[in-house]
Amino acid sequence: MKIEKVHIKNIKGIKDLELSFKKDNKILDVIVLAGVNGSGKTTILESIKDFFDNKSIDFNDIEKSNVNLDIFFEEFEKKNTEDHEKTSNNDEYELLNFSNIFEAYHYGKYNDSKFYQDLIAKRFENSPKIIYVPANNSFEEVETKSTTLSRNYEFINIVNSELMEDIPSYIATRRNYLATIEEDLTMKEVTNIIVNEINSIFSILELDVKLKGFSKDEKTMPIFENSVDEEFDINDLSSGEKQLFLRTLSIKMLEPNNSIILIDEPELSLHPKWQQRIIEVYKKIGENNQIILATHSPHILGSVSNENIFILYRDEKGKIEAKTGEKYGY
Numbered sequence: 001m002k003i004e005k006v007h008i009k010n011i012k013g014i015k016d017l018e019l020s021f022k023k024d025n026k027i028l029d030v031i032v033l034a035g036v037n038g039s040g041k042t043t044i045l046e047s048i049k050d051f052f053d054n055k056s057i058d059f060n061d062i063e064k065s066n067v068n069l070d071i072f073f074e075e076f077e078k079k080n081t082e083d084h085e086k087t088s089n090n091d092e093y094e095l096l097n098f099s100n101i102f103e104a105y106h107y108g109k110y111n112d113s114k115f116y117q118d119l120i121a122k123r124f125e126n127s128p129k130i131i132y133v134p135a136n137n138s139f140e141e142v143e144t145k146s147t148t149l150s151r152n153y154e155f156i157n158i159v160n161s162e163l164m165e166d167i168p169s170y171i172a173t174r175r176n177y178l179a180t181i182e183e184d185l186t187m188k189e190v191t192n193i194i195v196n197e198i199n200s201i202f203s204i205l206e207l208d209v210k211l212k213g214f215s216k217d218e219k220t221m222p223i224f225e226n227s228v229d230e231e232f233d234i235n236d237l238s239s240g241e242k243q244l245f246l247r248t249l250s251i252k253m254l255e256p257n258n259s260i261i262l263i264d265e266p267e268l269s270l271h272p273k274w275q276q277r278i279i280e281v282y283k284k285i286g287e288n289n290q291i292i293l294a295t296h297s298p299h300i301l302g303s304v305s306n307e308n309i310f311i312l313y314r315d316e317k318g319k320i321e322a323k324t325g326e327k328y329g330y
Contacts, residue, residue: 001128001258002027002290003048005070012043014320019044021290023307027072030279031292032304035312040320041294044312045132045262048292052130052260053156126257126288133159133251135265139242141235144168144220147176151253159250167246168234170253171198171211172220201248201284204277209241243269248281256286267297275299301325 004027007018017040021028033041051067140161149169157163171194179190191213199210212225221233237245251261261282267275276299282291293300301309309325 001260002029002072003069003260003292004072006044006048007068008044008047009066011047011066012040013038014040014043014047017044017320017322019310019322027290028308029290030283030304030308031290032279032301032309033292033294033312034296034301034309037296039312039314041312042135042264045264045292045294048260049130049132049156049158049262127153127155129155129157129254129256129259131157131159131251131254131256131259131261133247133261133263133266135268137161137164137243137247139239139246140165142168142246144172144222147172147220149173157254159247159254163250163253164246167249167253168220168222170249171222172214175214198249198252201252201281202244204280205244205274207241207244209237240269240271240274244274244278248285251282252285256289258288259286259290261289261291263291264294265296266293267295267300272299276303279303 002021004022005018005020008014009016021031033044035041047067048069051069137159138161142165145165146169149166149172151166174197175187175190175194178193179185179187182190185193195211195213202210209224209226212223212231215221215223215233223231223233224237225231234242234245247263247266263282266278266282270278275297279291279293279300280303283289295301306325310322311325312320312322315321
């Protein structure tokens with residue numbers, strides 16, 4: 001599932017703006033929104049999230065809505081939904097098209113949201129998610145509260161401090177789950193698999209710190225090690241390292257596939273070298289995702305092709321417009 005086109009009208013400073021994410025008959029997997037403060041970058045991210053959360057939709061007349069998106073489905077997604085329709089025995093809740101899915105989800109939230117979220121999940125083999133990572137995250141101290149963490153499917157997901165608190169529990173649960181299904185492996189071997197799995201996400205960044213294992217006390221905290229063999233838990237990472245690990249692992253914990261990931265200011269607290277490579281890190285999480293970023297960072301802009309860049313600006317009348325990086329000559 002990907003966004004092909006977004007049309008926003010009369011939301012905050014945006015009066016009428018249309019962006020097409022289609023290039024050479026292919027939907028862009030990565031979109032980078034750039035521009036000065038107040039040019040509408042965050043508004044676009046929030047408007048996309050609100051569309052899926054049904055806060056800006058008039059289902060009686062979609063064209064009158066403040067936000068309208070053209071959604072693109074891969075062929076395998078279309079086939080899966082068609083197969084679902086053929087086997088559906090419940091005409092009352094049959095979802096005939098994509099708009100019906102979200103209309104049902106919208107009204108279901110006030111009645112039986114779990115039923116409708118399950119309905120969305122069943123319609124897709126790999127259930128899509130909308131993941132929004134706002135810029136203003138606060139990083140509280142985290143701890144392992146459970147080694148059997150269980151997350152129910154949610155269509156709309158916001159990466160906030162509450163979600164980040166689950167990261168140590170998520171890592172510990174991954175280890176316990178693997179130990180259960182791989183009975184021939186020792187706990188040390190299982191730990192190494194989990195450690196390598198997580199470190200591989202960040203390998204392109206050439207970090208000085210890496211996940212080493214878990215504390216040997218009852219807390220089961222993830223333990224990191226730097227290049228001079230100093231060990232510390234996740235709470236003792238630098239602000240940049242904490243920003244990097246907590247944001248990225250929160251997204252991984254949500255297990256996105258065929259999903260849309262919205263990230264505001266991914267460059268926060270990151271070293272310029274990390275900024276240059278952070279998109280590659282996000283692309284390694286899940287499969288067939290569409291990533292939409294809002295950034296001020298020239299390092300991030302320099303890491304993608306011009307066709308992936310949308311420069312937001314105000315024209316001589318103060319109206320917010322957009323040019324692609326190709327037209328802007330970035």
